[in-house]
Amino acid sequence: MGWREVVSVELGVVIITADDCLHCIELEANLNEEPLEVPSLWIEKGGWEDFFAEFPIFSASVDVLPFAGIFSHGEVKSVIRAATPERIAEALAEL
Numbered sequence: 001m002g003w004r005e006v007v008s009v010e011l012g013v014v015i016i017t018a019d020d021c022l023h024c025i026e027l028e029a030n031l032n033e034e035p036l037e038v039p040s041l042w043i044e045k046g047g048w049e050d051f052f053a054e055f056p057i058f059s060a061s062v063d064v065l066p067f068a069g070i071f072s073h074g075e076v077k078s079v080i081r082a083a084t085p086e087r088i089a090e091a092l093a094e095l
Helices: 003-008 022-033 051-054 056-061 085-094
Strands: 012-017 039-046 067-072 074-080
Touching: 003 012, 003 039, 003 067, 012 022, 022 085, 051 056, 056 074, 067 085, 074 085
Parallel strands: 012 039
Antiparallel strands: 012 067, 067 074
16 A cells, blocks of 8 residues: 555554664564554655655654654644554544
Protein backbone atom coordinates (compact mmCIF):
# COMPACT_ATOMS: atom_id res chain seq x y z
CA MET A 1 0.00 0.00 0.00
CA GLY A 2 1.46 3.37 -1.03
CA TRP A 3 1.47 6.52 1.06
CA ARG A 4 -1.53 8.02 -0.75
CA GLU A 5 -3.62 4.99 0.18
CA VAL A 6 -2.41 4.97 3.81
CA VAL A 7 -3.26 8.64 4.39
CA SER A 8 -6.62 8.31 2.61
CA VAL A 9 -8.13 5.48 4.65
CA GLU A 10 -10.22 6.01 7.79
CA LEU A 11 -7.10 5.61 9.96
CA GLY A 12 -3.55 5.08 8.70
CA VAL A 13 -0.11 5.56 10.22
CA VAL A 14 3.00 6.93 8.53
CA ILE A 15 6.23 6.38 10.47
CA ILE A 16 9.27 8.51 9.68
CA THR A 17 12.57 6.76 10.27
CA ALA A 18 16.29 6.97 9.51
CA ASP A 19 19.00 4.35 9.00
CA ASP A 20 21.00 5.50 12.02
CA CYS A 21 18.03 5.58 14.42
CA LEU A 22 18.27 2.79 17.00
CA HIS A 23 14.81 3.52 18.40
CA CYS A 24 13.43 3.19 14.85
CA ILE A 25 14.97 -0.27 14.55
CA GLU A 26 13.45 -1.22 17.90
CA LEU A 27 10.01 0.08 16.89
CA GLU A 28 10.15 -1.77 13.59
CA ALA A 29 11.06 -5.03 15.37
CA ASN A 30 8.19 -4.56 17.84
CA LEU A 31 5.69 -3.83 15.07
CA ASN A 32 6.90 -6.83 13.07
CA GLU A 33 6.03 -9.03 16.07
CA GLU A 34 2.73 -7.28 16.80
CA PRO A 35 1.56 -5.22 13.80
CA LEU A 36 -0.72 -2.22 14.07
CA GLU A 37 -4.41 -2.84 13.41
CA VAL A 38 -4.48 -0.08 10.79
CA PRO A 39 -2.53 0.33 7.54
CA SER A 40 0.96 1.72 8.08
CA LEU A 41 3.95 2.79 6.04
CA TRP A 42 7.59 3.48 6.88
CA ILE A 43 9.25 6.48 5.19
CA GLU A 44 12.89 7.51 5.32
CA LYS A 45 13.33 11.06 6.64
CA GLY A 46 15.53 12.09 3.71
CA GLY A 47 13.33 10.74 0.93
CA TRP A 48 9.73 10.75 -0.29
CA GLU A 49 9.73 14.38 -1.41
CA ASP A 50 6.20 14.09 -2.84
CA PHE A 51 4.82 12.97 0.54
CA PHE A 52 6.54 15.79 2.41
CA ALA A 53 5.45 18.33 -0.22
CA GLU A 54 1.82 17.20 0.19
CA PHE A 55 1.99 17.62 4.00
CA PRO A 56 4.44 20.49 4.64
CA ILE A 57 3.26 21.27 8.18
CA PHE A 58 3.57 17.60 9.12
CA SER A 59 7.04 17.38 7.57
CA ALA A 60 8.16 20.54 9.38
CA SER A 61 7.16 18.88 12.69
CA VAL A 62 9.42 15.88 12.26
CA ASP A 63 12.10 16.12 14.90
CA VAL A 64 12.48 13.18 17.29
CA LEU A 65 12.58 9.83 15.51
CA PRO A 66 10.77 7.58 15.16
CA PHE A 67 8.05 10.09 14.33
CA ALA A 68 4.57 8.81 13.54
CA GLY A 69 1.63 10.57 12.00
CA ILE A 70 -1.92 9.32 12.15
CA PHE A 71 -3.94 10.27 9.11
CA SER A 72 -7.64 10.05 8.30
CA HIS A 73 -9.13 10.74 4.88
CA GLY A 74 -6.09 12.77 3.81
CA GLU A 75 -5.74 14.86 6.97
CA VAL A 76 -3.21 14.68 9.80
CA LYS A 77 -5.08 13.79 12.99
CA SER A 78 -2.22 13.21 15.42
CA VAL A 79 1.58 13.14 15.61
CA ILE A 80 3.72 11.06 17.95
CA ARG A 81 7.32 12.01 18.70
CA ALA A 82 9.68 9.24 19.82
CA ALA A 83 6.96 6.78 18.81
CA THR A 84 6.55 3.46 20.56
CA PRO A 85 3.90 0.81 19.94
CA GLU A 86 2.16 1.88 23.15
CA ARG A 87 2.13 5.59 22.26
CA ILE A 88 0.81 4.86 18.77
CA ALA A 89 -1.92 2.60 20.21
CA GLU A 90 -2.91 5.31 22.73
CA ALA A 91 -3.17 7.94 20.00
CA LEU A 92 -5.24 5.62 17.80
CA ALA A 93 -7.56 4.82 20.71
CA GLU A 94 -8.22 8.53 21.28
CA LEU A 95 -9.47 9.03 17.72
